[in-house]
Amino acid sequence: MTDGSKKAQIGVVGLAVMGSNLARNFARNGHTVAVYNRSQEKTEALISQHGGEGDFIPAASIEEFVASLERPRRAIIMVQAGTATDAVIGQLADAMEEGDIIIDGGNALFSDTIRREAEIAERGLNFVGAGISGGEEGALNGPSIMPGGPQSTWEALGPLLESVAAKVDGTPCVTHIGPDGAGHFVKMVHNGIEYADMQVIGEAYQLLRYAAGYSPAELAQVFRDWNQGDLDSYLIEITSEVLDQVDAETGKPLVDIIVDQAGQKGTGRWTVKAALDLGIPVTGIGEAVFARALSGSAAQREATGALPAGTLQTLKDLGVDREAFVEDVRKALYASKLIAYAQGFDEIKAGSEEYGWNVDPRDLATIWRGGCIIRAKFLNRIVDAYDADPELPSLLLDPYFTGELEELIDAWRRVVVIATQVGQPVPVFASSLSYYDSLRSERLPAALIQGQRDFFGAHTYRRVDKPGSFHTLWSEDRSEVEV
Numbered sequence: 001m002t003d004g005s006k007k008a009q010i011g012v013v014g015l016a017v018m019g020s021n022l023a024r025n026f027a028r029n030g031h032t033v034a035v036y037n038r039s040q041e042k043t044e045a046l047i048s049q050h051g052g053e054g055d056f057i058p059a060a061s062i063e064e065f066v067a068s069l070e071r072p073r074r075a076i077i078m079v080q081a082g083t084a085t086d087a088v089i090g091q092l093a094d095a096m097e098e099g100d101i102i103i104d105g106g107n108a109l110f111s112d113t114i115r116r117e118a119e120i121a122e123r124g125l126n127f128v129g130a131g132i133s134g135g136e137e138g139a140l141n142g143p144s145i146m147p148g149g150p151q152s153t154w155e156a157l158g159p160l161l162e163s164v165a166a167k168v169d170g171t172p173c174v175t176h177i178g179p180d181g182a183g184h185f186v187k188m189v190h191n192g193i194e195y196a197d198m199q200v201i202g203e204a205y206q207l208l209r210y211a212a213g214y215s216p217a218e219l220a221q222v223f224r225d226w227n228q229g230d231l232d233s234y235l236i237e238i239t240s241e242v243l244d245q246v247d248a249e250t251g252k253p254l255v256d257i258i259v260d261q262a263g264q265k266g267t268g269r270w271t272v273k274a275a276l277d278l279g280i281p282v283t284g285i286g287e288a289v290f291a292r293a294l295s296g297s298a299a300q301r302e303a304t305g306a307l308p309a310g311t312l313q314t315l316k317d318l319g320v321d322r323e324a325f326v327e328d329v330r331k332a333l334y335a336s337k338l339i340a341y342a343q344g345f346d347e348i349k350a351g352s353e354e355y356g357w358n359v360d361p362r363d364l365a366t367i368w369r370g371g372c373i374i375r376a377k378f379l380n381r382i383v384d385a386y387d388a389d390p391e392l393p394s395l396l397l398d399p400y401f402t403g404e405l406e407e408l409i410d411a412w413r414r415v416v417v418i419a420t421q422v423g424q425p426v427p428v429f430a431s432s433l434s435y436y437d438s439l440r441s442e443r444l445p446a447a448l449i450q451g452q453r454d455f456f457g458a459h460t461y462r463r464v465d466k467p468g469s470f471h472t473l474w475s476e477d478r479s480e481v482e483v
């Protein structure tokens with residue numbers, strides 16, 4: 001707590017767990033923190049339970065909250081994305097003065113952030129859409145933070161955000177990403193990559209559990225072993241924790257008690273929708289989103305469960321050694337994860353060009369090394385890749401990653417083949433391999449598609465041997481004309 005004369009350097013509106021934890025993080029790092037929640041109980045709970053952790057200034061109204069902030073005022077909104085955020089933005093804007101800064105720390109859709117930033121700028125205020133990744137634990141102990149908005153706000157915000165962000169090798173996992181919606185855009189893609197990362201872990205689990213017959217406890221150890229190598233990451237680490245968990249009520253592995261229908265708040269869907277508009281194939285992320293949707297289609301799954309499977313084989317039938325298969329699956333997971341990251345960075349590059357943000361991929365790889373859900377040792381390699389060549393046409397072309405693919409590709413192919421022979425779904429493993437083979441292919445079936453389009457719609461085609469657009473007179477003498 002603090003005396004009435006002091007002003008707060010930062011304020012947090014919305015004191016659910018994420019907001020409270022972020023406020024505590026600021027207070028623990030020596031800042032005086034103004035706090036407000038529409039229902040006063042949450043404010044009182046924060047102060048009674050954690051008031052001793054630092055200097056808090058509780059407020060009973062938005063006006064009181066704003067009055068307790070030093071200039072330029074900096075207020076972080078940590079409420080549900082959507083209409084609740086718009087309501088709080090309006091209340092803050094009405095009470096704030098020129099030069100003050102409103103930060104939206106929720107998972108807002110980047111196009112909403114672009115709109116809001118323009119509206120708030122017209123009122124002489126600054127609006128920063130900031131992706132904050134790391135969940136409740138990250139908010140308290142160090143998230144990865146992706147602020148967008150005017151570069152001019154970084155002077156007032158940077159030191160504050162750096163003090164609370166996760167640190168890797170002493171470097172804070174926060175930087176100014178780019179103007180208006182850039183921060184929320186890269187957070188959205190972060191979440192899309194997160195979906196793909198979780199799905200490829202799920203596909204590895206599916207194969208080793210149901211084709212190779214390992215138990216959840218054995219697989220917990222497999223993932224712990226994998227976490228010592230190239231797959232060292234938060235998501236692999238928590239996977240072993242989840243697989244080790246035994247349900248107290250039944251004594252069974254918790255993973256067998258959980259209903260196999262995945263939720264999704266929307267950021268993965270947004271990533272795919274944005275990629276479709278940008279013309280960027282994020283096949284891994286897309287298949288991960290669709291896999292969640294399919295898992296949730298309970299009625300359809302109930303009806304389709306008995307569809308003919310064809311002749312299914314076992315690893316034994318196929319003469320596949322279980323131990324060797326574990327290593328092959330690890331390689332297929334790593335390769336598919338690499339594809340998802342390469343596609344995610346392609347989308348960020350395309351978004352940055354489309355919206356004029358000038359996002360630096362090195363910045364993202366650097367601040368994603370810690371604090372966020374996709375934090376992983378592997379991101380250090382992505383930093384190296386973009387340090388060596390910021391203009392890489394694809395992350396896969398970085399010599400290190402090309403070398404990794406050399407090591408991974410045969411196992412990856414074996415695993416996709418075996419998965420189809422044993423009848424286990426691996427939508428991201430398989431689609432990522434086809435994406436990779438498409439990138440490698442000298443000729444794609446798009447030539448035939450162009451012929452079909454010209455046949456039924458006279459949509460024309462280009463030739464490989466000379467410039468121009470051409471159309472064949474399919475319903476006449478089938479001669480070709482240049483158009």
Ligand code: 6PG
Nearest residue numbers: 133134135191264265266267373
């Ligand atoms: C993070 C998380 C966070 C949230 C997800 C949940 O970066 O801290 O991604 O944003 O937990 O948005 O998303 P789904 O419900 O869509 O899995």
